[in-house]
Amino acid sequence: MQDAVTKNYFELFELPVTFDIDLNVLTQRYRELQHAVHPDKFANATDRERMLAVQQTSLINEAHTSLKDPLLRARYMLSLAGVDITNEPETVMDTEFLMQQMELREQLAEIKGSQDALTNLDNFMANVKSELKKRIQTLSELLSDLNTETQKQAYALTQQMQFLYKLQSEAEQIEETLL
């Protein structure tokens, strides 16, 4: 019997280690596990069991968060494959992406002061979303066939996605100031 702490997140939910997981199955198993370990199920148990329940539920929540989101899932898969993802990004960004980044940033800065800023912001966010989507598709292909070369490419993609996520949250912050 293997205990929960030593299982990887995929094993915890009895899922195959693959990028294209069935999110419905993940959610369903997440709920089943919550029923088994949530602290509210141990309201009358000993302090020791309640403490364990808090820890186990925290672990399951963490696992669920990591698998639910495509970027976090990709990073987690890379870490399982032994890629050190805790390091700050080495600047191996390809120049094309860097140019695109700068462009997007400029766009965002212009939107801030523009007329009809809200509509422009909506368009901008849709654009970032589609950029993210493209990368998720490529990630799925790369992660299904892991070797040193695909690992490297996948890692670079997760870094790009990180930038796009950041841009997205900046756009959201601007939106809040506009409302």
Place this chain on the structure above:
Amino acid sequence: MALLQIAEPGESTAPHQHKLAIGIDLGTTNSLVATVRSGLAETLADENDEHLMPSVVQYTADSIVIGKTARDNSVNDPMNTLHSIKRLMGRGFAEIQATANHFPYEFSQTDSAVPRIKTVRGDVSAIEVSAEILKSLTTRAEQALGGELTGAVITVPAYFDDAQRQATKDAARLAGLKVLRLLNEPTAAAVAYGLDRGSEGVHVIYDLGGGTFDISILRLTRGVFEVLSTAGDSALGGDDLDQAIANWLIDEAKLDISHNEQLHRQLLDAAKAAKESLTDAQQAEIQLTLPDGEQWQATLSHEKFNELVDPIIKKSLLPCRRALRDAGIELDDIEDIVMVGGSTRVPRVRELVEGFFKQPLLVDIDPDKVVAIGASIQADVLAGNKPDDDMLLLDVLPLSLGLETMGGLVEKVIPRNTTIPVARAQDFTTFKDGQTAMSIHVLQGDRELVDDCRSLAHFELRGIPQMVAGAARIRITFQVDADGLLEVSAREETSQVESRIQVKPSYGLTDNEVEAMLRDSFDYAADDMQLRMLREQQVEADRVIEALQAALQQDGDALLSQDERQTIDSAVQSLIDARQGESVEAIKQAIEDVDKATAEYAQRRMDASINKAMSGHKLEEFE
């Protein structure tokens, strides 16, 4: 079985017995208590058949008056009659000064982080005032139910931060009430509505109370209430509508309310009455007795009222938008919008909210009672009265938690809307060669600068072994429990130096202060205090014995060897013996021994539970 003998006559602890548990809605303006009786959740009334108890406490020289009587006395004794005290929970002196126009009371600044209000009965903190309200509701429940309570679920605004939650829990402790859970108000409302209708899907709960605003978005699937996001404003509510009308009256009648608390209270009461009458009427007549004795009259039209309150109501729509985005859902995905809190009776609130969500609102459960009812349903489950119930509430952290880093910036450790309980760790390192201590500042909020977030606590990690700058690896772990309360621990990884603290909020009471208040509030003689502590330990011992007994019966044979079983049995027997004696220390020690003896067993039970939950899937895969 021998274990059953511990129950005293008439005090059976047999598992099938119905436990008395209550849900309390500790509101800004009104508070309620509810319970589940014969399968039906209902609020409990006082002897005058009133369900709502005004959250007002009057301190006089020789007594403490609570509820409606206190509220009726407030115009005559404004400085000693405390209203809307919930807005002060977990707040510091400076923050209260910033909203001073809401509070006519005189504050005294002491060494304590918790501000005190001056009354004729001495200085009191918001926590003590809240404890009085809780005590009064508990008494009402005990009289109605005829017995001692197992515990209570107390609701808090979803948007309450750690300091405000801790303050609420401290108030319950002062009131001698065991907290089964702090439950978020919108989640409680969802429970009341969801179970009533059995409706699945995404629900929005818009909760505008007297002093707080919450918006929560939940998904209900087969008894699981999963909060997807929450947002709000813990200082926005019906009080602000009253204040806006009162300000208008001040302008219109050219009044000066400084140093005239009686007039201020009169204005607020008149404003509130006008607001309430505008629920049905097209205009409200307002009459005031001015300081010079003159009668002053005005008409507040519907249009004028809307103009006064619109900016306040609109403040609630930005959090709505943020919650939708954080939940990742569109307007079309929403099943229904549930309106909760007395302030949602204001037609203008309904109009603007309906306009925002572009769909009709659900208003059919009494918006004042729905939170207490939901809390009582959860209390009933947690007390163990419904062992086969599959209801489960998965809540989220309302505001990000972080640490101060260089330059007055906040490094987020857990972002808002993360499902709780949650644990996250972050590594830091030393800044100077030979640095042996590190100061850690814990903050809550979503802004980037320390000054824009709320300070929760400071603590120090000492005894870091001397190393060159950047060599030490200090891992700081944040653990948030199901109540939304944070515990922080820190550890230097290379030397294993550990420092653990319960986050005592920068605006909270220390353990010593709570102890002192406990002693003062009950005016216990030393003997009484001793007796109370003994009783508490005995209750705890009973709980431990009962829990273990149930567990062993369930899977003791499957998970334990004979030797292991014997060790546990003998520890339990020692606890049973200690329980019959009168030594607090001996019972405490025996509980600790049982805890140690069952540590491995508890872990195995947890693993077995997980394996059982997942076992069906393994079978499927072999088929």
